[in-house]
Amino acid sequence: MGNSERKKEATRRWQRRHREEARIYARRYREENKDKIQAYRAANKDRIRVRSRDYNRKNILTTGGKHIRVRKREYPEGNVCELCNEVSQRLEYHHWSDEAPQFGLWLCPPCHKAADVFERGSIDKLDKYYQLKKIVEGKPDVVPASLLP
Ligand SMILES: [Zn+2]
Numbered sequence: 001m002g003n004s005e006r007k008k009e010a011t012r013r014w015q016r017r018h019r020e021e022a023r024i025y026a027r028r029y030r031e032e033n034k035d036k037i038q039a040y041r042a043a044n045k046d047r048i049r050v051r052s053r054d055y056n057r058k059n060i061l062t063t064g065g066k067h068i069r070v071r072k073r074e075y076p077e078g079n080v081c082e083l084c085n086e087v088s089q090r091l092e093y094h095h096w097s098d099e100a101p102q103f104g105l106w107l108c109p110p111c112h113k114a115a116d117v118f119e120r121g122s123i124d125k126l127d128k129y130y131q132l133k134k135i136v137e138g139k140p141d142v143v144p145a146s147l148l149p
Helices: 003-017 019-032 034-043 045-059 109-119 122-136
Strands: 060-063 066-069 092-095 104-107
Touching: 003 019, 019 034, 034 045, 045 060, 060 092, 092 109, 104 109, 109 122
Parallel strands: none
Antiparallel strands: 060 066, 092 104
16 A cells, blocks of 8 residues: 555545544535636546446435435446346346335346336236237137137
């Protein structure tokens, strides 16, 4: 560990032990260094965007139009959907219980939609769906009599 890293670690330790004081110092620093902070943000846009994306991925769940704090499961390496194993542009956190939203799966958008359908119990309609297709295609021989019009 280099000297600057040691200093940073010592600062973090102090901040953990003096949360309220650290909060006051941080606020004062922000008020007294607005130009400096603005310049830093302008020069580090990408870095800040990625850090904020990673933070939100790990800690924020959007459900029912609300953002709630949740410690989610680890985001899969390489954007690989946990259900279909395909690489996706981005993965969504599918959860099934608002009482325990930390339990979830990282899914691509189509699998997320399918998982929501499974959760609603609409999977019962899958058999009927395939049977209706056979009827429409004029091959009702495989359809049970009870389903024939
Ligand atoms: Zn998928």
